[in-house]
Structure formats: structure tokens, C-alpha cells
Amino acid sequence: MKKFLRRFNWISFLSTVALVVIGALVLASAGDARGSDTVFASLWKKMVATAGLGFVLYFTFAILDYRKVLDYLAYPSYAGAIFFLLLVLAVGSVQFGGRRWLWFFQPSEISKLCVICCLAQLFGPAEERFRGQFGFKGFLAAAAIIAVPSVLILLEPDLGTTLTLVPAVGAMMLVAGVWRKGLVVMLSAGTVVAAAILLAVSIAEDEDANAESREKAMSCVKAILKDHQVKRVKTFVTPGEDELGAGYNLHQAMMTIGSGGVNGRGYMKGEAVRRRLLPPMGVMNDFIFCVWAEEMGYRWSLALLGLFAALCGSVAWTAVVAGDGRGVMMAAGMATLLFAHVFINIGMSLGLVPITGLPLPFLSLGRTFLVTIMCGLGIVQSISIHREEKTE
Amino acid sequence: MKSDTMTVRAATFTFLASVFAIGFATLAARLKVEQVDRVAEHRGRLESQSSRIVQTAGLRGRILARDGTVLAGNRRSLVIAIRPESFRTTLKDVPAILEAVARLRPLVGRDPSITERSVERHLKYEIACPMPVWTDLADEELARFEEHYDEYPEFDCVSEAERVYPLGAFAAHLIGRVGREFATAVNGNRTVNYAEKELVGREGLERQYDLYLRGKPGEEHVIVDATGRVKERLDAADGVAAVNGPDLRLTLDVGLQRAAEAALSGWCGAFAAIDPRDGSVRALASAPSYNLNDCVPVLREETYAALTNAPGNPLLFRAVAGQYAPGSTFKPITALAGLGAGWRPDEKYTCEGVYRMGQGFRLRCTSWSHGSIDVVEALKFSCNPFFCNLGMQSGTGAVVRAARAFGLGSRTGIDYPVDAAGIVPDGEWKKRTQGESWYPGNLAQMSVGQGFLLVTPLQMARVAAAIGSGRLAMPRINSGVPPETVALPFPKAHLDLVRKGMEEVVYGSGGTGSRAGTGVAAHVIGKTGTAQVGSRELGNRRLVVWFIAYATPVETSKYREPLALAMTFTHRRTPGGGYETLRGEHDGGGTLVAPLVAEILRKVYGEVPK
Secondary structure, three states, X not given: OHHHHHHOOHHHHHHHHHHHHHXXXXXXXXXXXXXXXXXXXXXXXXXXXXXXXXXXXXXXXXXXXXXXXXXXXXXXHHHHHXXXXXXXXXXXXXXXXXXXXXXXXXXXXXXXXXXXXXXXXXXXXXXOOOOOOOOHHHHHHHHHHHHHHHHHHHHOOOHHHHHHHHXXXXXXXXXXXXXXXXXXXXXXXXXXXXXXXXXXXXHHHOOOOOHHHHHHHHHHHHHHOOHHHHHHHHHXXXXXXXXXXXXXXXXXXXXXXXXXXXXXXXXXXXXXXHOOOOOHHHHHOOOHHXXXXXXXXXXXXXXXXHHHHHHHHHHHHHHHHOOOHHHHHHHHHHHHHHHHHHHHHHHHHOOOOOOOOOOOOOOXXXXXXXXXXXXXXXXXXXXXXXXXXXXX | OHHHHHHHHHHHHHHHHHHHHHHHHHHHHHHHHHHHHOHHHHHHHHHHHHEEEEEEOOOOXXXXXXXXXXXXXXXXXXXXXXXXXXXXXXXXXXXXXXXXXXXXXXXXXXXXXXXXXXXXHHHHHOOOOOEEEEOOOOHHHHHHHHHOXXXXXXXXXXXXXXXXXXXOOOOHHHHOEEEEEEOOOOOOOOOOOEXXXXXXXXXXXXXXXXHHHHOEOEEEEEEEOXXXXXXXXXXXXXXXXXXXXXXXXXXXXXXXHHHHHHHHOOEEEEEEEEOOOOOEEEEEEEEOOOOHHHHOOOOOHHHXXXXXXXXXXXXXXXXXXXXXXXXXHHHHHHHHHHHHOOOOOOOOEEEOOEEEEOOOEEEEOOOOOOEEEOHHHHHHHOOHHHXXXXXXXXOHHHHHHHHHHOOOOOOOOOOOOOOOOOEOOOHHHHHHHHOOOOOHHHHHHHHOOOOOOEEOHHHHHHHHXXXXXXXXXXXXXXXXXXXXXXXXXXXXXXXXXXXXXXXXXXXOOOOOOHHHHOOEOEXXXXXXXXXEEOOOOOOOOEEEEEEEEEEEEOOOOOOOOOEEEXXXXXXXXXXXXXXXEEOOOOOOHHHHXXXXXXXXXXXXXXXXXX
């Protein structure tokens, strides 16, 4: 028990608790803003109940030895994730423009953790002694593991989930020493492609450019992205335009955040939130940060960022103290996954990242994702608790 | 080995931590820009995005007769209205509203006055205003609703002003009608986001004085959410209160108008009377007519169709829009033209019962032969050959100038939306419209008030007024319009001669209009008119009968002011409810119109024993 308490990652746990509390508070306020008699007003209670379940799972995974958990669950859970992803494509229910729901949960959210576990189980055991042994073949294996669920998720369509998986998996492969040179090349290539898309869209949107080059640029973009995605990229490149169309949500989100000011409007008193500038499911999911930012102001928004930073940092630190390669990879993957979610979600609300549907951990309405994240953090806690005793 | 592992792990951590650090730093930096540097900008945009101005209408001014009788007023109509902001389901608003209305329907007990389309329209353009669902609530309907008020939080009871016309069909054409529509922003350049539907004048005086009657719109400031629903109505202090429209006081005399309308019943025709001194319109009546209260709160399509198809075209305001040949009532003008052109007051012309000219132009006289007569006698007997000859002697120019001096051929300038100009033809006009030259026969016809000549009853009342007073007055119906008169370009001696002739018409032995003075407690001079229009060949030959008069009060008169009037009939009502043209042997201004003019004048000035 002493060992348990000493090795328990208190920073990770306490920031998790703090974020769960903040999540309940901010959802209560966002729901109240839609009207106290509406269905939205009581959603926070469901989230609190879900967080309760999450904590049970958190401690269960924290107490269990992560090695055994991975041995028993990593591959079956991956297979299960693929099965559910197929099932959701076949019989899932459509909500908010995507076929993502199976009964009460979203398989794509769970699959994030399953992919991370699977990769950790595959590469982790060999990390210490055979570093570098995973060359191109290893890369292909990893690519296959991420590709199958990614393609299934993209078919839903859900770009955001894929976007967060890529950096998480990338970080894990870097740690595992999988085909480093290739990874660097691919990372660079990815950056170049992203830059090229942005450039092409900005050329296509540039009224001064000649029509031919604009058209060419547009056809290149259309070959890669879907219409609604093109719109989102456009909004990102030229945020001022089209404030009532695709840019509406971004414009309203930034106005909501900005009008909070340094001190904020006060909890449950957000003017912009209460004027319902953003659609209800938007403000409770993708743009939940706006509610906190407007009502609590700049200082508390920084505090929220600090909490996320503490959580990501402490999870990443677990990679340093982990007992084996699997632990290192799990922790690195979870830390990167969390970071990607936080950065893309908040960056999106601030106009730093093109708009894509993606929950903010703990704050966004999304019970599957909350449970998934808490299971993952439980496993990371287990890595911290069950690490090998260091030789004194 | 171990240390190597630790190095790798440290490098991993360093890498991840620095990526995270850069990421969070970027977010924090951007957050500072938006939340610290641009607060004022964001808050300003938020305010301008969510505040709206709703234009509110003031109570429409009343229309009053000269003596203060209310011709158009307002009444309170209680309305059950729905508040759009109580529905929050955005996409499903229309069905939700219809459902709520359907829920309340059994309680109210009658169908609401909304449709799916009108709800959509309201949400699109007027979401900040309450939407009327049931209008004109009866007391018991209101009581039923109020009893269950708490169960229907989406509904409110509001009161709306509706137009009401206490005298019904009285002066219907003159008053006109209103419609309820989205008001145009009349308060200058201010941006108004929403406007309550308000009463807008569509016809008649309601249209002419629409902006005057409407008063000044007010402004209500509201805060709305992103879907445009009202979130908060700001204090009245933030807005501007609507100013009620002032009353419009007319020059109309209720007694005269009522007498005229009574006299007109049974005819297609019109009556116009003005005060000759300043042009104040004392009566403007047209028959057949309709009841104004059939047209409020809205003129229904069926009502409009029925009025359009009704026999006698009740929608036509004949007093100002009807254009007819003046017939012999034009002869005083011909007389003045002739006198101006050199015809001596005592110069005689021998009437042989018909006027002949050139090849086959013949114009019969009203009698076998008047013999040798002067201008006064010619007016008294309404001798056609005399005036044909007089016109021919004076020339087209002189007759046309005289007609125009009396304001014929142009709008009277009355403050009313309809003001037909009529036609005073000349060579240039005929060339332009008929493509033919001006023949002497045209002049002969015009000299006796026929041919192409067209006038309105109001114009003829003005002619009578000008002959009597010597000044041509611009008719005005709003007592607030300053009077405007100009002197006639005729010597007083000539006018006196014409007045003498017109006095003879009424009081002279054998005068054509002797019935117009019967029993009237006033001095009346006048002129009869029986214009033949259409042609025998086309089979549409018919008569337009006239009487114009100038009445001055005598000692025993009840009414102490002079009056100039014109009355005309074109059709007579048949027992079947239709109308037939006037074509009988004995149909004429003297026989049909003059007795009715006397009847009207007796009602106004009082009777004297015969």
C-alpha cells in the first residue's frame, strides 16, 4: 500500500479530478444557457455519473498490472474495436452528420485507446534491447494497425479522430525506434502536404490571382478533400469572410471567447453563451472551451490550459519512469493523444486550426470518450504504480 | 545499458514535453490576443450582433368631418398572440407553433387566422414581434383564455387597434380604406430590424394622408439570441415611444353629404359640392357605393371580387374619377368665350330648331324654334343652335381658353389621390390621339358640351363656383390646406350676364331648370345639361344628365354659406337591381337632376312654402 501511494502519480490523478469537476461545471452552465427547462440543462448530471463509472474503471486499471492487462486485452480489444467499427458502419445511427453511434456509445472513441494498446503490446516488449530492429517492416505493421481503424473511422466520416490518432501513433513509433528516418521523412512530407493544401486554398480564395491558377488550385484541393472540409479550410485561411456560412461557428466562437476578457463574465453569466450564438450541440461539444473562456476569463482559461499541460506532462513523465517498453509507449501514446485533442480542440476555437469535430477531454459532452480517456489514464497510473523498483 | 535506456527515455520526454510546451504556449499566446487585446472589439461586435430595433406603430389618427363627426376611428381588438421566443427547437418551430395553436384551439373555439406559410413568414421577417393568432376576441373567448392563461405560457393576450367606420357606407369612396402591412421605415435613415404590421392607407383619404395619420413610429430595443428570438426587452427608456397620429379634420359637411347620398340612391351618378369662396369640399358622393366596414380589418378577396363584379361598379369614385360629357352645363363657358370674342350682350341669333353647317352637320335644338334670342335667353332655354353659332363665331382657341380658364382639361389639384383631368380637345389634341384634323363640327359639338369634351363632376362644381364667385378655387378636402383661388380672366359684366342667364334657368318662366329652385330657402342659379353620348349607328346612344348650381343663402336659410355643386346621372337602377342607361324622351337634366338638387338644397338651406 505504501508503494502504491508513493508511486501513485498524484499530479496526473489530481489534474484528472480537477478537470472532471470543471467539465461538470462548464456543462452545467452551457446547458443552463440553452434554457433551464430544456434537455440540455441536465446533461451535466449524466456526465458526472459517467465520470463516476470512469473513476471505477480508472482505479481498476490502476490497481491491475498493466502488463497483464495488455497481455490479455490488447489484441482482443483491437479486434473488438475493428468489429464494432464495422458494425457501426452497417447498423449505426446517424447523428450530427456522421454514422458514429452504436446504441449508447461511439466505437471510434474506444478504438483510439485500443490502437494505442495494440501498438504498445506489439513493439513495447522489445524496446530496450532490440531498439532499431523495427525497420521498414515494423513501420508497415504499425501502419497497418492504425490504417484499418482509421479507414473505417474516416468512412463514418470522422476526420477528427483520425487526426488525433496520427500524432499519437507517430510519437509511439518514434519512441519504439520504428524506422526513424522514414518517420522523419513522412512527418516532413505530411507537413508539406498540409502546407500545400493551405496554400492551394489560399490561392483559390485569392481574388487577385488569375482565374486559371485559382481553378487549378481548387481542383487540386477538391481531389483531396470533401466539400465541407474544403469550406473549413477556407474558413481557416480567410476567417473574416463568410461569417454567416461556414465561418459562422468560428466567428461566433472567437467572439464568445474574446468577449470574456481578462476577468470573465462570471460563472453562468456568459453573455455570448446565453445569447446562444453557437448551436447547442456545437457549444457542448467542439466549442465547450468557449463557455469556460467567456465566463471565467483569461486567467482561469490559462489555468485550464495549465491543468491540461500538467496532465499531459505527468502522463509523459510516466514514460520516463516506466518499468518496461510497453509502459513507455503506452504513456507516450496517451500523452500525445491527450495533447492532440486539447491542442486541436482549443486551437480550433481560437482559429489556429481548421474546424473539425473533436471533443475536448473531460469538458465536452461525450460519455464514450470520457470513459475511454479515464481507462487510458488508469492504465498509465498502473504503469506508474507497477514500475520496477529502481536499484538504489 | 540502463543509462542508455534512461537517455532514450529522457530524450523522448524532452521531445514530447517541448512539443507540448510549444503547443500550449501557442494556445496561451492566442488566448491573450483574443481575451486581453481584443476584448473591446469582440464585445462591441457581440452587442451590435445581438441588439435589434423593433419599430412600433402609433395609433392611427381619426378622420373627422367638418363638425367633428367621426368618419374613421379606431377600436380595440383583443388578440391572442404567440411569442416566437418561447419556442426553442429552431428547426421544428413551425410544427411546434402549429401544434401549440392546435392545443389552444378547442379552448378558443374557432379556427385561428394563421397558416403554415404565415408562420414561416413571421419567423423569417418578424421573429422579434408577437404573432397574432386569434384576432377580435369576443369577451367570452377572452374569459376562457384567461382562465387557463398559465397553461399556455407561449401565448399572450395583446390589444391591437383596428380601423372602424362608424357611419358605414357614408362617404365610403372619399374616406378610402386601409390595409395591414409591414410598415416601411418612415423614420429616416435609422436601421430598423423589425417592424410591427401597421395600418397603411391604401385608397382615398386614408392613402392621401397616410403618413400624417400614422404619426411617428416608435422604437423598441431588444436583445436577441443567435436565432433572432427575443431574449430580453430593454426598458422603454432605451427606445422611443410611438406618437399617435393626429386627427384629420375635413371640410366635409355631413348633412349635405348625407342628403346627396340619399338623392343619389337609385342612380349611377355623382355629386360634388364646394364652398365657392375657398374651394372647401362640402360633399363628394358617388353611387352606387359600398360599406367601408366590409373592408376591415382586411379587404378579403371575396369581398373585393364581389365589389368588382357588382352592377354599376361601386368601386368607381365617379365624383373625381368619372369623366363625362358636360352637355349644356358647358354653355356658360361658351357664352363667356363668345362675349370675350366680341359677341355683344344684346346681340341676337335666330334659332330655327336646328343648327346646320357644311355638308350634313345638323344639331337639333331642344325646342322647335326659340326664335330670335340673346345670350341670357339662350342660357335660359339652353338653345343649341345659339351656342353652336356662338362657338363657331368665337373660334376654337377662344372656347378652349375659356374652358381651361375654368380648370377643365387639367387636374383640379384636390388633395386626393384620384383627380381625373378630363379632356378639353383642340386641333393638336385630336391630331395626337385620333390622328385626324380638327373639323368645324368638332367645335360646334364642343360649344354645346359634347363631342370629345370630358369633365368630372368635381370640375363642374368648380365651374359653378367660379361663375358664382368670379374666382377659380382649388378644391381642398383637408381643412388644414390653405385655400388657393385665382381670379377668372373674364370681365365682371360678362360674368354678371351669364349669372343672369343661369338665374333665368331656375327662376325665369320656361327656364329649363326651374325645378331646382322649388321650395329652397336659398337663391339658386344653375344650368341643366343633357349630353348625348355614343352614337346611333353603334346603338349605344345614351344620355348623361347634369345640373350645376350656385346657391347663396337668403335670410331664412338654415345654412349660412354659399355652395356650388354639380350633380350627374348616367344610369338608372332597374327593379331587378341592375342599371339601365338613360335614353328616354323625357330624360334630361331639368327633369331628372334639378328636382333632386332642389331636394338636397331644401335639406341643407331649409324649405320655403311654395
